Amino acid sequence: MSILNLPLEFTGAPHNCGRHSPQNTFSSSHAQLSIMTVFSLIIINKAGGLIYQREFQPGLRKLSTNDYLVLAGTFHGVHAITRTITPRLPLQNTASPVVASPGTNAPTTSGYSYPNPGVPASGLEYLETEKFRLTCFQTLTGTKFLLFTDPMTGSVETVMNKIYELYADYVMKNPFYQLEMPVRCEAFDRHLAAWLRGRT
Amino acid sequence: MSTNKASRIGEEIWKTRVDKVNAELVTLTYGTIVAQLCQDYNSDYQEVNKQLDKMGYNIGMRLIEDFLAKSGVGRCANFRETADMIAKVGFKIFLNVAPTVTNWTSDNNQFSLIFDDNPLADFVELPDDGRAQDELWFSNILCGVLRGSLEMVQVQIEAHFVSDVLRGDDTTEMRVSLVRYIEDEMPPEEE
Numbered sequence: 001m002s003i004l005n006l007p008l009e010f011t012g013a014p015h016n017c018g019r020h021s022p023q024n025t026f027s028s029s030h031a032q033l034s035i036m037t038v039f040s041l042i043i044i045n046k047a048g049g050l051i052y053q054r055e056f057q058p059g060l061r062k063l064s065t066n067d068y069l070v071l072a073g074t075f076h077g078v079h080a081i082t083r084t085i086t087p088r089l090p091l092q093n094t095a096s097p098v099v100a101s102p103g104t105n106a107p108t109t110s111g112y113s114y115p116n117p118g119v120p121a122s123g124l125e126y127l128e129t130e131k132f133r134l135t136c137f138q139t140l141t142g143t144k145f146l147l148f149t150d151p152m153t154g155s156v157e158t159v160m161n162k163i164y165e166l167y168a169d170y171v172m173k174n175p176f177y178q179l180e181m182p183v184r185c186e187a188f189d190r191h192l193a194a195w196l197r198g199r200t
Numbered sequence: 201m202s203t204n205k206a207s208r209i210g211e212e213i214w215k216t217r218v219d220k221v222n223a224e225l226v227t228l229t230y231g232t233i234v235a236q237l238c239q240d241y242n243s244d245y246q247e248v249n250k251q252l253d254k255m256g257y258n259i260g261m262r263l264i265e266d267f268l269a270k271s272g273v274g275r276c277a278n279f280r281e282t283a284d285m286i287a288k289v290g291f292k293i294f295l296n297v298a299p300t301v302t303n304w305t306s307d308n309n310q311f312s313l314i315f316d317d318n319p320l321a322d323f324v325e326l327p328d329d330g331r332a333q334d335e336l337w338f339s340n341i342l343c344g345v346l347r348g349s350l351e352m353v354q355v356q357i358e359a360h361f362v363s364d365v366l367r368g369d370d371t372t373e374m375r376v377s378l379v380r381y382i383e384d385e386m387p388p389e390e391e
Contacts, residue, residue, distance in 0.1 A: 119274070119275075120275065139265065139268055140268055140274075140275055140352075140353045141264060141265060141268070141352045141353060143265075161269070161272065164265075164268075164269040165266075165269040165270070167265065167269070168265040168266040168268075168269040168270075169266070172262040172263075172265040172266065173262060173266065179261060179262070
């Protein structure tokens with residue numbers, strides 16, 4: 001247990017150092033695929049407030065707390081816009097299996113639907129640059145998980161699901177965690193770090 | 201999503217993803233809470249029902265994340281799907297029971313859950329003060345759990361028990377009514 005009580009920004013984990021060292025230039029992209037480099041995680045509550053922010057790699061440039069708050073709020077807005085501008089197709093007049101009663105959330109009332117009827121627009125899911133990929137996962141309750149990873153990494157979904165499970169366990173099930181408030185759960189930090197370290 | 205598919209999902213998660221605890225620990229803990237509430241509120245059973253519902257509501261708001269994280273299911277297309285999801289996945293993974301969904305109203309906005317088995321109520325006999333049998337809904341916490349968890353996924357419902365074997369009824373039945381879908385949080389196709 002004592003190892004886990006190290007400072008949260010765990011630095012110098014041997015397997016992380018290799019990435020930018022000279023010999024790494026020879027490593028094939030295939031090898032990199034197996035390494036899941038997670039740079040950082042941001043959690044935004046359903047109102048667009050920042051409730052969690054953390055880096056997992058040493059040497060990342062940090063923003064000020066205020067900038068993170070602005071980033072969270074801005075992303076929240078952009079995400080909402082991307083949902084609004086999702087194109088919709090006129091509904092084919094095929095018999096729908098269920099009669100839509102008033103209040104049913106299937107978007108049948110308007111006569112237009114997304115390409116896959118019944119599945120609401122998700123909004124922004126990926127944002128990619130040369131240096132990093134931002135993956136956004138919005139839960140059905142409206143919480144958003146933003147994961148910054150190396151653009152070469154695959155299977156971000158696995159990581160995302162695990163993070164959501166850890167969040168459900170160590171944040172939501174902590175009786176003293178107040179909903180929608182900033183996450184200050186030491187056990188969450190610990191398990192998150194331990195799990196990500198175990199993967200790389 | 202069909203009832204059968206929901207059952208399979210519930211069964212699968214229950215077998216592989218859920219940590220089990222001794223059922224009697226749960227039963228005794230819950231029984232103690234209800235008994236303590238009855239004492240604290242001087243057998244004002246209306247108030248006890250209310251408190252249980254409130255406790256359940258707070259549990260539901262948290263539990264829903266665990267449900268979603270474990271099950272990985274998407275949004276239900278209609279209230280009938282929601283009912284199956286509650287009965288066959290929700291109750292299955294958290295209490296290992298799968299109540300029957302029945303008694304739909306014609307507008308598909310109200311249904312009943314019939315519990316053949318209720319782990320919360322094992323060993324329980326209601327106090328024979330002449331009122332508990334008529335006023336106390338022993339398992340009322342479940343109503344709150346449903347209300348809280350569904351509210352978090354933008355479904356506002358009302359839930360209450362209409363019968364309980366503890367009161368001498370033939371069945372234990374909970375009535376669940378859709379109030380509305382909460383639009384604020386919905387994706388914008390609702391306008």
